[in-house]
Amino acid sequence: MLKKVKIALIQQSFKSSKQETVQKTVNMIEKASKEGAQLILLQELHQDRYFCINEDEANFEKADDFEKDIIFWSNVAKKNGVVLVTSLFEKRAVGIYHNTAVVFEKDGKIAGKYRKMHIPDDPGFYEKFYFTPGDLGFEPIQTSVGKLGVLICWDQWFPEAARLMALRGADILIYPTAIGWFDEDSRVEKEKQLDAWINVQKGHAIANALPLVAINRVGKELDDKKQINGINFWGDSFVVGPQGEMIKQASEDKEEVMLFDINFNENKEIRKIWPFFRDRRVDSYTNLNKIFIDN
Amino acid sequence: MLKKVKIALIQQSFKSSKQETVQKTVNMIEKASKEGAQLILLQELHQDRYFCINEDEANFEKADDFEKDIIFWSNVAKKNGVVLVTSLFEKRAVGIYHNTAVVFEKDGKIAGKYRKMHIPDDPGFYEKFYFTPGDLGFEPIQTSVGKLGVLICWDQWFPEAARLMALRGADILIYPTAIGWFDEDSRVEKEKQLDAWINVQKGHAIANALPLVAINRVGKELDDKKQINGINFWGDSFVVGPQGEMIKQASEDKEEVMLFDINFNENKEIRKIWPFFRDRRVDSYTNLNKIFIDN
Numbered sequence: 010m011l012k013k014v015k016i017a018l019i020q021q022s023f024k025s026s027k028q029e030t031v032q033k034t035v036n037m038i039e040k041a042s043k044e045g046a047q048l049i050l051l052q053e054l055h056q057d058r059y060f061c062i063n064e065d066e067a068n069f070e071k072a073d074d075f076e077k078d079i080i081f082w083s084n085v086a087k088k089n090g091v092v093l094v095t096s097l098f099e100k101r102a103v104g105i106y107h108n109t110a111v112v113f114e115k116d117g118k119i120a121g122k123y124r125k126m127h128i129p130d131d132p133g134f135y136e137k138f139y140f141t142p143g144d145l146g147f148e149p150i151q152t153s154v155g156k157l158g159v160l161i162c163w164d165q166w167f168p169e170a171a172r173l174m175a176l177r178g179a180d181i182l183i184y185p186t187a188i189g190w191f192d193e194d195s196r197v198e199k200e201k202q203l204d205a206w207i208n209v210q211k212g213h214a215i216a217n218a219l220p221l222v223a224i225n226r227v228g229k230e231l232d233d234k235k236q237i238n239g240i241n242f243w244g245d246s247f248v249v250g251p252q253g254e255m256i257k258q259a260s261e262d263k264e265e266v267m268l269f270d271i272n273f274n275e276n277k278e279i280r281k282i283w284p285f286f287r288d289r290r291v292d293s294y295t296n297l298n299k300i301f302i303d304n
Numbered sequence: 305m306l307k308k309v310k311i312a313l314i315q316q317s318f319k320s321s322k323q324e325t326v327q328k329t330v331n332m333i334e335k336a337s338k339e340g341a342q343l344i345l346l347q348e349l350h351q352d353r354y355f356c357i358n359e360d361e362a363n364f365e366k367a368d369d370f371e372k373d374i375i376f377w378s379n380v381a382k383k384n385g386v387v388l389v390t391s392l393f394e395k396r397a398v399g400i401y402h403n404t405a406v407v408f409e410k411d412g413k414i415a416g417k418y419r420k421m422h423i424p425d426d427p428g429f430y431e432k433f434y435f436t437p438g439d440l441g442f443e444p445i446q447t448s449v450g451k452l453g454v455l456i457c458w459d460q461w462f463p464e465a466a467r468l469m470a471l472r473g474a475d476i477l478i479y480p481t482a483i484g485w486f487d488e489d490s491r492v493e494k495e496k497q498l499d500a501w502i503n504v505q506k507g508h509a510i511a512n513a514l515p516l517v518a519i520n521r522v523g524k525e526l527d528d529k530k531q532i533n534g535i536n537f538w539g540d541s542f543v544v545g546p547q548g549e550m551i552k553q554a555s556e557d558k559e560e561v562m563l564f565d566i567n568f569n570e571n572k573e574i575r576k577i578w579p580f581f582r583d584r585r586v587d588s589y590t591n592l593n594k595i596f597i598d599n
Contacts (some may be wrong), residue, residue, distance in 0.1 A: 172464075173591055214459060
């Protein structure tokens with residue numbers, strides 16, 4: 010009764026335009042599909058440069074294409090016969106925009122979507138300017154290959170998000186991401202940041218006995234407002250198993266189609282050996298609903 | 305305004321008796337104190353062998369000494385002028401026993417206690433037979449060196465426990481532990497278990513921007529009922545910083561007094577750079593109070 014799924018993640022850099030970037034993505038999806046991938050995962054806001062590098066209201070126009078983007082990626086999923094996790098800039102109404110993962114079935118139908126719940130904001134990552142925090146909660150998306158716990162980037166620092174997906178029966182945690190280094194930081198500082206990023210996610214995998222995939226972009230992108238010296242997106246997309254064991258990791262500077270098999274039933278077996286879910290103290294977790302408990 | 309604290313953890317094996325084991329611990333505390341330790345951390349149920357290796361009602365007698373144990377360790381803390389985190393078998397009433405950390409001030413007064421909230425139970429670790437789950441919640445203990453987020457062993461697999469301590473203002477997470485390998489497992493499997501144990505705790509450190517210490521026992525202990533072939537407690541006590549970076553790690557098979565400095569204010573600085581606490585979606589965490597969400 011084992012259920013093995015062949016998965017591909019696509020780690021990419023931004024090309025000179027959305028059109029060129031999307032064409033490259035489509036080529037890589039076709040390659041992955043030919044190699045047998047049943048589920049293909051794209052990085053955060055994969056159609057474009059990481060425009061949140063500064064605050065510019067002109068960028069809201071990019072979301073005008075949300076409906077067209079959906080039709081486009083629906084066709085890509087259908088043509089390749091794969092379940093496809095995309096990450097798009099959603100226009101919901103003028104003044105309400107979301108950072109949204111849209112998941113397509115292999116027949117092109119929308120399986121579901123997830124609107125990024127935790128929104129970051131720090132120099133070079135001005136997401137609170139662009140995105141209204143999600144209002145769909147932490148709901149895994151049922152697909153023909155399994156129940157996908159799709160979260161996005163900043164969510165990966167919050168154990169609550171991973172846990173809620175697990176409690177809803179997710180088979181896997183999936184994080185499209187755009188994270189990188191600043192040139193000003195030392196190599197030691199950069200390694201510390203990268204390690205923390207990997208380790209916090211290993212923690213979610215272990216605590217929930219779920220495989221976990223992070224898909225990050227690569228390459229340097231400049232700030233056209235020249236407030237910062239750009240971001241070096243650090244790649245290093247990876248997949249870990251339900252005990253946090255590293256299964257495969259991409260390079261820090263190259264585009265890659267990374268293929269791997271995941272057995273979606275393995276987590277259930279681990280939960281018999283390490284039965285954390287049996288013992289949660291749900292009678293004593295109420296304060297998790299608080300921002301802080303003042304003295 | 306930096307606040308550096310010198311900490312010692314004591315990683316020990318069980319001797320032939322409680323008396324001999326306790327004497328060794330006292331000697332190691334004196335050594336640590338002479339080297340300047342202000343806060344000394346002991347492993348889980350450090351006075352004795354890990355008696356939960358099987359279910360034997362005769363073991364409840366061990367808890368009859370709880371009040372005597374408190375007087376004893378109070379005197380040790382006072383004599384050495386250190387804040388001391390002990391891990392004792394608490395008799396509360398006949399039929400109600402707890403796995404309890406008692407924290408002593410450097411003047412010997414009780415600073416507070418924590419009763420283990422998450423209780424494990426699997427072959428060789430029959431804790432549900434011995435311990436009533438704690439009813440004091442997740443409350444850090446205020447001491448003269450800082451606010452100690454003391455949790456115990458199995459708690460370390462639950463992100464909720466670490467988070468609740470952080471929301472209550474803990475300066476550090478501290479896990480007295482008794483975890484080990486079975487001889488039957490391969491070296492690869494053993495490494496996977498050890499790595500998962502370290503990584504899940506690194507995850508708590510990172511998600512909460514808190515330093516974290518785990519204190520484990522070493523040495524093989526046999527099962528006098530011969531149901532299992534004993535447990536090889538794997539040592540590897542460690543301390544990580546608030547980005548999950550390994551600061552120091554003990555051996556897997558030797559007794560050690562491990563000394564290190566921790567700056568209890570460093571976490572606050574990290575929280576400005578990585579402001580996870582700002583962005584928690586407390587409006588959407590209610591389901592964390594559920595055991596599972598059935599379809």
